[in-house]
Structures are given as C-alpha cells and as structure tokens.
Ligand code: G3P
C-alpha cells in the first residue's frame with residue numbers, strides 16, 4: 001500500500017476470505033460467509049456460475065463432484081457440470097460433508113442467498129465471475145441480481161463490492177454495463193499492457209508466485225478506471241511468512257483461506 005503523505009506507516013493489506021473462510025468451513029457456502037464474519041474479516045471472495053435454467057450459484061469448479069455429493073445423488077449425470085443441472089437439482093446436494101461431517105446439509109448457495117447472508121454493515125464482497133466463457137451473458141445476469149438486491153444503486157453499498165474475473169472480456173463487459181462498479185482483473189498482465197487494463201479495472205490481482213516489488217510499484221503508478229491508483233489484491237496466501245513477504249511488496253489486499261492468519265501476520269506492530 002502507498003504511504004500516506006504525512007509520513008505515517010502504510011496501512012497493512014486487507015485480508016480477504018477466499019471462497020469465504022474456506023480453511024474453516026466448506027468453500028463458497030453460507031457457513032463460510034459466517035466463518036469470515038466470526039473472524040472479523042470484512043472481505044469475502046466467492047465464485048459465481050450459472051445453472052441450466054439460468055440461476056446464479058456460488059461454486060468454484062465447473063463440475064459439482066469435488067465439493068458436493070452429486071455423484072451419489074445423480075450417478076448417471078457425469079461429468080456433473082454446473083451448467084447441466086437445474087437450480088432445483090443443485091439445491092438437493094450436500095455441499096458440506098466433504099469438508100467435515102459437522103457441515104452435513106450445507107447447500108450450494110444461489111447468489112441471491114449468498115448476498116442476503118452477507119452482513120452489509122460488516123462485510124464486503126469480492127465477486128469472481130468464474131469461467132465466463134461457459135456462460136455467455138452472465139455479466140448482465142449478475143448485475144441484474146446485484147441491482148435487485150440493492151447493491152448497485154447506493155454509493156455506500158456499491159463501495160462494498162468489487163467484481164473480478166480471469167476473463168478480461170468479462171471484466172470489460174461489467175465495466176461497460178455498470179460503469180460505477182469497481183472491477184478487478186485476475187492475472188499478471190505484462191507491464192506494457194497495464195495501461196490497457198487500467199481503462200476498465202480498479203485492481204490487478206495476480207497469484208503471489210508472480211509478484212515482485214517492482215511489479216506492484218508499476219501497477220500502483222497507474223490510475224484505475226475510477227481515478228484512484230490501481231490496487232493489487234494477491235492470492236492465495238495461506239501462511240504468515242508469505243503474507244509478510246507480499247505485504248512488504250506493498251500489496252493492498254491478500255486473499256486467503258485463513259484470513260485471520262494473514263491479518264495477524266501483517267498487523268502493524
Ligand atoms: O480471488 C482469486 C482466486 O480465487 C482465484 O483463483 O481458482 O481460487 O478462483 P481461484
């Protein structure tokens with residue numbers, strides 16, 4: 001983070017609960033939202049995809065097998081693609097037992113349920129559009145849902161939201177359809193390409209393995225689409241030593257399955 005002009009120490013980077021606090025509760029579930037809130041971690045990251053009948057659901061993989069009991073419930077539906085199931089079918093799945101039997105019965109949330117579970121006075125959302133190439137037009141669907149849930153029209157609520165994707169075209173589409181919404185690109189564009197990304201993003205969010213202090217400096221030197229210095233939120237950092245290393249490079253946010261570990265590691269003395 002950039003040092004304030006008056007010489008105070010820079011703010012430590014913001015911890016972000018990756019797929020919710022997914023080190024402590026099953027990823028991308030309402031329990032993972034609650035776990036982040038209980039840790040006092042403000043930012044929650046999730047992954048959004050679309051069902052066969054057009055419902056938005058929160059799920060990381062393009063297939064349902066790893067994080068649900070879909071192979072038992074629907075044995076004949078291999079390869080169990082999210083896009084091949086209806087919302088009602090997905091709602092029958094157990095998305096918690098694979099993680100810990102304590103979470104048996106946890107469901108794959110719809111985006112609507114996920115948004116409603118976030119406590120808007122204490123929680124912010126880093127929403128990832130996952131595999132946008134599989135879901136043409138999903139950006140408009142997501143924006144429609146966010147608008148109907150009240151996330152877009154009031155500035156103080158909008159400020160709690162960033163929409164990111166590995167798909168540059170998807171991020172650009174979000175910017176074009178909702179110019180006031182903050183956006184992030186997941187990846188590490190070449191320094192020469194950064195000005196092009198800055199035309200539609202507020203954040204450049206690379207894996208920590210690709211980061212250097214020089215790269216963070218180059219990103220920060222540019223203004224994002226809303227006129228603030230481009231930010232860097234890096235992922236996925238699950239140990240204190242790496243958290244301190246990337247904090248030392250000046251990143252603005254650190255996305256982690258164990259965001260409390262990150263927060264404690266980078267706290268100012
Ligand atoms: O938020 C960044 C990170 O989530 C990107 O990777 O695969 O965990 O969605 P992935």
Ligand code: CA
Pocket residue numbers: 019045046047128
């Ligand atoms: Ca993600």
